Amino acid sequence: MGREPSERVDVCVVGAGPAGALAASSLASDGHDVVVLEAGPRFDFESRQRRMEEAIRPGHHGSVWEMGGERDAFSATGEQYYPLNVARVKGVGGSTLHWQGMVMRLHPTDFDGGHGNDDPAWPIGYDDLRPYYADAERALGVAGDADNPFAPAREDPFPLPGFPPSHSDSLFAEACEALGITTHSVPNARNSEGYDGRSACVGYGTCQPVCPSGAKYDASVHIQDAEAAGARVVDRVPVQRLETDGDGRVSAAVYATPDGTEHRQAAREFVLAAGGVEIPRLLLLSRSAAHPDGLANASGLVGRYFMDHLFAGAGGTLDRETRQNHVGFITSECHQFYDDPGQAVERIETGETVVPSAGERLSPIKLEFLNYAGPSPVELALDADDWATRCWRTSEGTTAPASRWAAWSASRHAARTGSRSTPRPPTTTATPSPTSSGRSATGWRARSTGPPTSSTRCSTSWAWTSPGRSVPRTPARRTTTWGRPGWGPTPRRAS
Numbered sequence: 001m002g003r004e005p006s007e008r009v010d011v012c013v014v015g016a017g018p019a020g021a022l023a024a025s026s027l028a029s030d031g032h033d034v035v036v037l038e039a040g041p042r043f044d045f046e047s048r049q050r051r052m053e054e055a056i057r058p059g060h061h062g063s064v065w066e067m068g069g070e071r072d073a074f075s076a077t078g079e080q081y082y083p084l085n086v087a088r089v090k091g092v093g094g095s096t097l098h099w100q101g102m103v104m105r106l107h108p109t110d111f112d113g114g115h116g117n118d119d120p121a122w123p124i125g126y127d128d129l130r131p132y133y134a135d136a137e138r139a140l141g142v143a144g145d146a147d148n149p150f151a152p153a154r155e156d157p158f159p160l161p162g163f164p165p166s167h168s169d170s171l172f173a174e175a176c177e178a179l180g181i182t183t184h185s186v187p188n189a190r191n192s193e194g195y196d197g198r199s200a201c202v203g204y205g206t207c208q209p210v211c212p213s214g215a216k217y218d219a220s221v222h223i224q225d226a227e228a229a230g231a232r233v234v235d236r237v238p239v240q241r242l243e244t245d246g247d248g249r250v251s252a253a254v255y256a257t258p259d260g261t262e263h264r265q266a267a268r269e270f271v272l273a274a275g276g277v278e279i280p281r282l283l284l285l286s287r288s289a290a291h292p293d294g295l296a297n298a299s300g301l302v303g304r305y306f307m308d309h310l311f312a313g314a315g316g317t318l319d320r321e322t323r324q325n326h327v328g329f330i331t332s333e334c335h336q337f338y339d340d341p342g343q344a345v346e347r348i349e350t351g352e353t354v355v356p357s358a359g360e361r362l363s364p365i366k367l368e369f370l371n372y373a374g375p376s377p378v379e380l381a382l383d384a385d386d387w388a389t390r391c392w393r394t395s396e397g398t399t400a401p402a403s404r405w406a407a408w409s410a411s412r413h414a415a416r417t418g419s420r421s422t423p424r425p426p427t428t429t430a431t432p433s434p435t436s437s438g439r440s441a442t443g444w445r446a447r448s449t450g451p452p453t454s455s456t457r458c459s460t461s462w463a464w465t466s467p468g469r470s471v472p473r474t475p476a477r478r479t480t481t482w483g484r485p486g487w488g489p490t491p492r493r494a495s
């Protein structure tokens with residue numbers, strides 16, 4: 001079947017990003033007749049290696065997901081330019097094809113208007129969403145540890161053990177500690193070990209814009225599931241507008257095929273999953289005599305008050321190698337200033353006030369340390385004649401060649417515990433803010449009983465091997481289960 005419409009189905013889903021893919025997979029598994037209409041193309045999984053090679057070439061600045069150009073032409077009239085063309089991916093998988101994959105839960109204060117600023121309370125609270133967060137973490141395969149003393153409460157461990165801190169995150173952890181700032185792991189939608197038929201992370205380091213191994217979750221996974229459960233997914237068919245019946249209910253989605261022909265897909269129910277920009281656009285494009293302001297727009301607010309999370313960046317030059325691009329994702333972050341963003345910060349050793357308590361009301365602040373900044377692995381390799389000879393840090397803090405790691409790894413192989421927890425070295429002596437809410441009891445205890453000595457700090461780093469091969473991690477000085485047997489690429493599940 002080409003791009004002709006199906007006969008009236010139970011559910012028509014517009015958009016094949018994570019929202020559409022998860023909805024389609026769940027509905028199809030429950031026996032509903034589902035059609036997914038996706039504006040962009042279907043990308044061949046086998047093409048990812050080529051896309052990765054394209055992305056790391058020196059001088060490459062375009063999109064590897066065929067975004068931009070006439071198809072995605074748009075104008076931005078606001079004060080701030082919003083680079084929509086390159087920010088989102090149009091295609092089966094949506095923006096998760098090039099997302100970062102950090103998947104923290106919101107804090108209870110995000111819902112209850114408890115930040116003391118103008119943010120209003122939501123009609124639902126964190127506890128309402130808790131079971132759904134857990135479901136989503138299982139579906140995506142989230143790797144994380146219970147070491148965040150500021151995280152909201154959770155019932156179960158993450159489905160996968162967390163990643164240890166990268167080399168560059170360890171450097172930041174050391175600096176943060178001295179300032180009384182706690183760092184901890186990041187919940188990552190990428191496999192720290194094989195999960196759901198997908199490979200463990202093999203360290204290509206190109207997560208943004210493409211993960212060739214499939215270790216980073218993207219929504220094509222659930223499109224595959226939806227199709228296996230009987231859903232029909234049609235690509236390159238942007239929905240132009242929605243039609244309503246006499247009762248004002250949506251009855252059909254009008255979509256265009258690549259040759260410009262319009263078709264009508266009728267359905268009993270519609271799920272709009274076209275993303276935060278295209279959904280309001282589609283509602284406004286669906287104006288009719290009965291709905292002159294577009295659909296669902298009695299308030300006149302559709303398409304207004306678009307909110308993004310604000311990002312403020314600070315850069316600097318370190319007097320030592322940072323090796324960010326050896327690990328293509330963020331492994332450590334800090335929620336210390338999330339529930340209490342105005343708190344003072346004191347230097348641990350001297351008690352000196354580094355940042356005074358803020359007198360104003362602030363919104364939550366989350367600190368991240370970018371592991372994907374800097375030159376690409378190819379640029380680094382072209383620039384250095386010692387690539388792969390100094391790829392890991394020894395317990396003495398010096399660098400050593402990969403071959404020495406291999407010898408160490410072989411001798412350790414038999415001693416691995418197989419435990420699913422990945423201990424991270426304690427990174428701070430700071431006392432978490434008393435106003436932080438919803439701490440995980442387990443995380444709290446683990447943190448306060450760890451020996452906060454400098455000898456345990458910053459002792460983990462990563463090694464890098466050529467793409468497609470398994471990536472050994474150097475051990476922390478303390479016991480670590482990282483590098484479990486079976487580490488390395490596993491076949492992606494069969495379609």
Ligand SMILES: Cc1cc2nc3c(=O)[nH]c(=O)nc-3n(C[C@H](O)[C@H](O)[C@H](O)COP(=O)(O)OP(=O)(O)OC[C@H]3O[C@@H](n4cnc5c(N)ncnc54)[C@H](O)[C@@H]3O)c2cc1C
Pocket residue numbers: 014015016017018019020037038039040087088089090091092093094095096098099100101102103104237238239240273274275276278282
């Ligand atoms: C660079 C980048 C990094 C990110 N990193 C993170 C992160 O680390 N953690 C995190 O939680 N989030 C992150 N995000 C955000 C996250 O990717 C999005 O919130 C998420 O993908 C939204 O899912 P969605 O299904 O609602 O929409 P999308 O992923 O945007 O998918 C919508 C789909 O609908 C299709 N579509 C649009 N209009 C139509 C139409 N008219 N007809 C048919 N189909 C249509 C699009 O082509 C697209 O495939 C990141 C986003 C970007 C761009």
Ligand code: SF4
Pocket residue numbers: 190200201202203204205206207208210211212213214215216327328329
């Ligand atoms: S480091 Fe590589 S294998 Fe791991 S998730 Fe990122 S792109 Fe995928």
